[in-house]
Amino acid sequence: MNLFTDIGTLVTRAIGDLQADGTLPEGLDLGPVTVEPPRDPLHGDMATNAAMVLAKPAGRKPRDIAEALAPRLAEDPRIESAEVAGPGFINLRLATAVWQEVARTVLTEGADYGRSAMGAGRKVNVEYVSANPTGPLHVGHTRGAVFGDALASLLDYAGHEVTREYYINDGGAQVDVLARSVYLRYLEAHGHEVEFADGTYPGEYLIEVGEALKAEVGDAWVDQPEDVWLDKARAFATEKMMDLIREDLRLLGVEMDEFFSEKSLYGTGRIEEAIETLRGRDLIYRGTLEPPKGKTPEDWEPREQTLFRSTAHGDDVDRPIMKSDGAWTYFAPDIAYHWDKIGRGYDHLIDVFGADHGGYVKRMKAAVSALSEGRVPLDIKLCQLVKLYKNGEPFKMSKRAGTFITLRDVVDQVGPDVTRFVMLTRKNDAPLDFDFDKVLEQSKENPVFYVQYAHARVHSVLRKAREAGIDVEDPVLAAADLSGLTHEAELAVAKKLAEWPRLVEIAAKGHEPHRVAFFLYDLASDLHALWNRGNDEPALRFLQEDDPKHSQSKIALARAVSVVISAGLGILGVTPMEEMR
Template identity: 75%
Template sequence: MNLFTDIGHLVAGAIAQLQSKGTLPDGLDLGPVTVEPPRDPLHGDMATNAAMVLAKPAKMKPRDIAEALAPLLAEDDRITTAEVAGPGFLNLRLAPSVWQDLAKDVIAKGSAYGRSGMGQGKRVNVEYVSANPTGPMHVGHARGAIVGDATASLLAYAGYDVTREYYINDGGAQVDVLARSVYLRYLEAHDLSVDWPEGSYPGDYLIDVGEALKAKVGDKYLEAEESEWLEEVRTFATDAMMDLIRTDLASLGVVMDHFFSEKSLYDTGLIEKAIEELRDKGLIYRGTLEPPKGKTPEDWEPREQTLFKSTDYGDDVDRPIKKSDGSWTYFAPDIAYHYDKVSRGYDMLIDIFGADHGGYVKRMKAAVSALSESRVPLDIKLIQLVKLFKNGQPFKMSKRAGTFVTLRDVVEMVGSDAARFHMLTRKSDAALDFDFDKVKEQSKENPVFYVQYASARISSVLRKAAEAGIDCTDDTLRAADLSGLTHDLEIALAKKVAEWPRLVEIAARTHEPHRIAFYLFELASDLHTLWNAGNDDTSLRFLQEHDPAATQAKIALARAVSVVISGGLGILGVTPATEMR
């Protein structure tokens, strides 16, 4: 059930009537026609832009179209008034019974309320985290993991077939550095003294890995040359780090469907195959690039390179795919990886990248567009930095990593639920301040607490109704008379509940799960406002001990709110609270 969609169908039907009468021409594109809440609630309950967007193709004045639509819409029992405003805006007011009975429909649908078939089962690959397997995950990875996981859940909620994917960056030189660092811990496990070179990974998290390597191979590598142990230790260390990463992610409730190894692209022909695909399209050539911005001809040495003609697909410049020594650039395996994803039959790709990948956006979109012949869209979301605070001061040191705060540190300090919700209280492309004290603060200023408090309050009133002997099971609430819900605050809460299905589709369409967190805070605020009004006006209290019928009506509304909070928190990966501690 989506009330805005239902009224949208009503508008479309009225347009069809005008077309049948010859008032409007046939063949109009109704795609741009929307029904949404008006910017100013005083203007009505819903507004449609139908007259404004149809005026030009119909060669009519917007107001003339609006005045023709208004009486047709007002014929529907759900519409009390259809008012034309300004040059042709059409504002609608709905009958109180629409809002009163909404709670019944929400309770009847239960967890299905708000779910959408918008995705039509289309296959989406969401790649996120993809941290180098060289150590524990830090707080920046935590934000990327949460945004990616919530995006995947949101799309699944909206009817897409979603795959959560992690790209293991195990093909570069940093994994060799990891192997050498583990080898030093291996030597320490044999009570040997070592010197840590600059650029190595001296964190305590590798102590156990060095011990495990000793347990596996004994003293086999103590006197061996690096060439004898590097490959095996590299594999051993990468596997150990991925086990650590999986554990870190699990502490946040993040479970991947698929892990893809960068190393699998090398020496298997996959990179060559992807580049050959582009070559067949006439997009690979030998050429010389212009000097980068800020460089002058004097300090720039032009050289012929193998280039991808990414400018054909919206990039600023063409991109090198081979270095002067004949080895692949970092871009080449990225092309091959996305070629593999396209080949797996996905209808859409989403990459969640760190802010430092901003320069990769246009080139990757160009590559995917070229490889899929513009069939598969790629959306890249950049995750900005997280600034940590504790007691009002910057918080930087980690117990385990030595140089940064780990994902596990955050979860241990505030819990997975609080961490996940708070990380989604800002758009992903905006920097986020994460204050450990405020995240645990029990006040309206803390959105995590405020939404959980609303959930707990609803659970509390349901328990109290049961203790008072008032039947508030879902079957009873669905049959309750809700015509007594007439106060402005009750109607306002019902209206906010009605926005949920529409909000889900907007958030899914834009791949922006933070919209869910924003909406839940607003919904919780409306619930708390109504609850607190009962302190002065006892008729607004959810529990009317001497009037079971009134209690059932009011709790039906609260129960509808809890259905939406549960669904929204589920998308965010947060467990609803049944009581506050």
């Protein structure tokens, strides 16, 4: 059940009645008509913009439409009042009985409450993390992993068929550098003195890989030239790094459906196929680009290149796809990779990139638009930087990693649940401060504690009720008499619960899983407020002494909160706690 959708249907029917009696013309586009919470709760429970958006196409003043529409809405027993405000907004107050039934609906639908069919089974590919296989995942990857995983879960919850995918960047020069770095650790494992030159990876995480390589090939590669060992060392090292990355992701609770190798595109004709597809659409040509911004004629050497006409699909400039030596640019295999995803039949593609990929957005969107002829949209989400603090100071770099703070460092400090929730307390494109001390505080200022504490409080009530001999199984609570839930604090909780299905759809449409975290905090706040009011007003306590029936109605509301919190935390990949220690 989505109460906002139900009232929206009521508004649509009332508009149809006005069209039937000639008050409004036929053929109006009702798409822009919305029903949503008003900005100021004092104005009502819901508000509709129907009169405002229909005024111009109907050739009527918005207030005239509102004054004709409001009485029609007020005829419905669910509507306590329909008031025209300002130039033509209609504020609605719903009957108390409507809010009382929300808890029953939640308990009846259980884990399915809030699930949506909005996605209609459309296939979505969410590509995220996709770190170079040259070392352990760092804190920037952590944010992208959490965001991408939560987004995938959100889209699944909203009715899409979702594939979680990792693109292994194993086709570039960085894997050669990895192979050389591992070879140095291999020599070190044989007792040789080694020196890590600039550009190699000195992190201690490669010590084990070097030792594993020694166990694999013995001393066969000692003092041998690169052409003997480079290719095999590259494959060996990449596999070991991907094992490390998979282990890091498992620590965070992330499981990918697909791992796609960039290297698999080379030598198979797949890059050529994608480029020829673009050539067939007159989007590949030989040409010379204008000097980049900031370059002067003296330091700019124009040269003819093979270019993708990306400006035809919204980019600022056309993009090179082949180097002067005939090798592909890094952009070419990425085009082929997305051509492969389009060929797999996805209806929507989502790429989650780090903030440093901002300049890559337009060209990649242009490529997907050109390859799919506008059929498959690509949304690229950029995750901004994370700043880590401990004891008020920037957190030290990981010695094991050599140059950065790892995902494992973060999870070892605070655990996967805290890591995931906190990473979603800001929108993906906003910077995030992660303070190791604050995220472990047991206070309202710590959102993950505040939400989990609300869930644990409800389960504490359930345990105490059972000890008192009160049946608090969900079917029993769903059948309880809820007419006694009349206090403003109780209705506030019910109203927040009613927003959950709407929130899911808004968050899914906008690809914004952080909205779920914000909602859960607000819901927990309403539950805690009701709990605290019960300390002063015994009639609001969930357990009513010697009154099992009344207790069941109170507990039904609390249990509904825990159902929604559990569902929301499930989307975020966080464990709902039944007891806080």
